[in-house]
Amino acid sequence: MHNFIELLKREFRLFASNSVVMAIFIGAPLLYGLLLGAVYSKGKVDNLPVLVIDMDDSPMSHRAIDMLDESDVLAVTVRFDNQDINQAIIDEGYEAVVTIPYRFEADIIQKRHPEIQVEVNTANILPANYAAKAIQVALGTFNAGIEIQSLTKTGMPLSTAKASYEAFSVNYARFFNKAANYMTFLWPGVLGVIIQQVFMLAMALSFAREQEENTFVTEFYPRVKNPWYAMLIKSLPFWLMGMGVIAALWAMFPLFKVPLQVHAWGMIALLAALILSVTMMGITVSLAIPSQLKATEVLMVIATPSFILSGFTWPLSQMPDWVVVLAETIPLTHFLEGLRKLMFYGANLVDILPQLHGLLYITLFFTVINLVLFKTLPRLKKAKPASR
Known part of the structure; x- marks a missing residue:
């Protein structure tokens, strides 16, 4: 136990002496969490710039424009000519042209x-979808109002006119993130990325630092004597600080007013399985590549595409089979x-047992690789047990 405590103290001293690791492990999650939370805190987009080209300039066209302008999602700008539209989009960033x-x-x-011609700027899919939906609702409501008004002018009662216009009604409802809040959807996933990477x-x-300085062979490994103990001692300080x-x-x-009402044991198990799996991956890379820079x-090569491949934003079902296997x-x-x-x-x-099984399989795979590396790397074979 004395040796265990001394080894833990040594790991904390090494951690404190490495400013890069301290910044990555403690500073990065907090800074990125706050920064990304501030970026997406609004949750829903509004006041998207939309250009309306009114070639008619009539009371009816003005009513259509008013319907568009009443939407919280749209911020309408009106022009009466269609000259230099592309330049206007470049200068003002219009999400749609009506x-x-x-x-x-x-x-x-x-x-x-x-x-009515509606051209949506799909250079950015998210605001384009919001703008297109808002325009569709506004113009659809306006269109229905005109038709119903026309029928009532013929002497048809309003209730009959509405029934004649609508053969059936459609009621849309949302479930799971009912507000369609982008912050609620994206931010927790990004935090998962941060936890994995740090x-x-x-x-x-x-x-890698200990291997570069040769202290892994001369000081650390002779005191732990076996791979399991070595991985535990190296991991435990980060697990404790990670909590x-x-x-x-x-x-x-x-x-940031993001609801988080989850099954407690499910969340704990999922986080533990994630941390255990990425710990084993990190150890594998550091044993195989004894250089901080190269490791x-x-x-970073693994980290860069991981969020895209995860299926969190673009579903795995729409990816090629070989990409799914990689993911x-x-x-x-x-x-x-x-x-x-x-x-x-x-x-x-x-x-969530299928997801926990996936994480545990990854953990087992890299644990086996780590044990093989501990047994086969020449620099570890040369390590002698520390004298008492």
Whole structure:
């Protein structure tokens, strides 16, 4: 026990003496959590700039523009010509261009069914979808109002006119993130990315530094004597400090008004499985690549595409099979799927067992590789037990 405590103290001293690891492991999660929370704190987009080209300039076209302008999502700018539209989009960043044609009112009166042209700027899919939906609702409501008004002018009662216009009604309802809040959807997933990366990088830098300075062979490994003890001693300080980091991230949820009512044991199990799997991955890289710089570079190659491959934003079902196989080798994929179930679906521990199994398989795979590396690397074979 005395040796165990002394080894732990040594690990904390090494951690405190490495400013890079301290900044990554403690500073990065808190800073990124606050920064990204502030970025997405609004949750829903509004006041999207939309250009309306009114070629008719009639009372009817003005009513259509008023309907668009009443939407909270849209901020309408009106022009009466269609010159230099591309330049206007470049300068003002319009998310959509709505063109009301010449003789719009006259054609409606004469039942010629004029067409309003809506062109959506899909350079950015998210605001484009919001703008398109808001325009569709506004113009659809306006269109229905015109038709119903026309029928009532023929002497038809209002209730009959509404029934004649609507053969059936459609009621839309949301479930799971009912407000369609982008902050609620994205921010917890990004925190999962941060947790994965800081644990992998911290473990890799911790092992690699000792190997660069040759203290891994001369001081550390002779005192621990076996791979299991070595991995525990190296990991335990980060696990203990990681609990504080995760608690701080947890406290940010009420700060940004993100609901987090999850099954407690399910969340604990999922976080533990994630941390264990990324710890083993970090150890594998650091044992195989005894250089802090090169180990970091390798882990960054793994980290960069992990969020995209995870299926959190773009579903795995829409990816090629070989990409899905690759995605399932990354801990983040299983963690984010489990997190989605816990946060949005109200799942429990049993419901996320497939994700826990995926994380544990990854842990087992890299644990076996680590044991092989401990047994086969020449520099560790040369390590002699420390004299008492």
